[in-house]
Amino acid sequence: MADRQGAQQARGRGGFASARRRPRLGTLALVALLHVLAVYGLAKAFAPDFTGSVEREVMEAITVTVTTPPEELPDPEPEPDPGAAGEEGREATPREVTAPEPPVRVQPPVPVPQASSTGTAASSGARERGEGTGAGGTGTGTGSxxxxxxxxxxxxxxxxHVSGGxxxxxxxxxxxxGRAARRGTEVIVRVIVGTDGRASNCTVYRPSPDPEADRITCRxxxxxLRFRxxxxxxxxxxxxxxYWRQRWF
Incomplete structure (x- = not known):
């Protein structure tokens, strides 16, 4: 009994050892990448010039130059000939225009004058003269x-003026x-000449500097003076x- 159990245990241990799985490919690649990064980091720290040159060579190896084809430009339009005729214009199409009708003005009715009457009333407009003062005709005076x-x-x-001075x-x-104080001055007096040729109602129209001389002139x-x-x-x-003007010289 004991031997059987020992054999099973021994068989079990041997079976576990034989059943251990193999590492995967992805895990191995990851471990290798970590080692490469570790080595790159040490080289970057202790030999930066070397790592820089390596980086430039790697970038130049993977750099792709893309060349863009030149853009095709349109052909320039030919310059117009100064002496050539221009293009034909569009034909003008007349547009129909309708003039508005003028408004019709209605003239007010013209009043018809009243016809003369043949009545016998004194105030009728057909009579030559009426009993009032505005009917025309002649009055008792000459009117002139x-x-x-x-x-x-x-x-x-x-x-x-015909006489007197x-x-x-x-x-x-x-x-x-002296007389020199009055010399060069004048006075104008206004009188009314009657039908008999004598002057009356004398007034001073434009006085002189001497009021006494003005009163003497009126007298x-x-x-x-006598007048026609x-x-x-x-x-x-x-x-x-x-009007009489008297000057003193």
Whole structure:
């Protein structure tokens, strides 16, 4: 019994040893790669120039140069001839245009004038004259004068001085400072010449520097001067204004 068990144990040990698996190919490659990397690292540390030259040779061996073919450019267009005719343009196509219709303006109706009547009323427009003042005809006056019963209109011919005069040396008193103080000055007076040719209603129109001389001028004009009176269109004498200028020399 004991011998049988010992034999089984011995057989079991021998079978385990014979049943141990072989290492895989991938594992061996990994272990080899690790050894190579370890050796490369030691060489990189202790001989960097050597490892650098090896790296360059390896990179040059695996570098692939790719050459790009040159790009084909289009042929240049020929330059146009300066004397050649241009290309034909597109034919113009006329477009139909419709003009808008003008608006129609309606003229307002023209009022028709009233026809004259043949009635007997005094206010009718067909009568030559009515009972009012605006019917036309002639009145009691001539209508040509300044008043309804006057003889005519205003003066057509102005009054004219015919006689009388004023002496500036004898008719005026000597002013203070002598006659030279009044020399070169003048006064203009306005009078009304009546139908008898005499002047009246004298007023100073443009005074001189000497008021006393102006008053003397008014008195002398009304006393001494005589005029041919103004006349109207019919030749009748009418009152009219006259302006007398007195200068001192």
């Amino acid at each position: 004068g300044q008043g309804g019963g006057g003889a005519g209109g205003g003066a057509v011919n102005k009054p004219v 004023i002496d500036d040396a004898r008719d005026y008193p000597v002013p203070e400072g 002398l004009v009304t006393e001494r 009176p103004a006349t109207d269109a019919a030749g009748n004498p009418v009152p009219a204004p006259f």
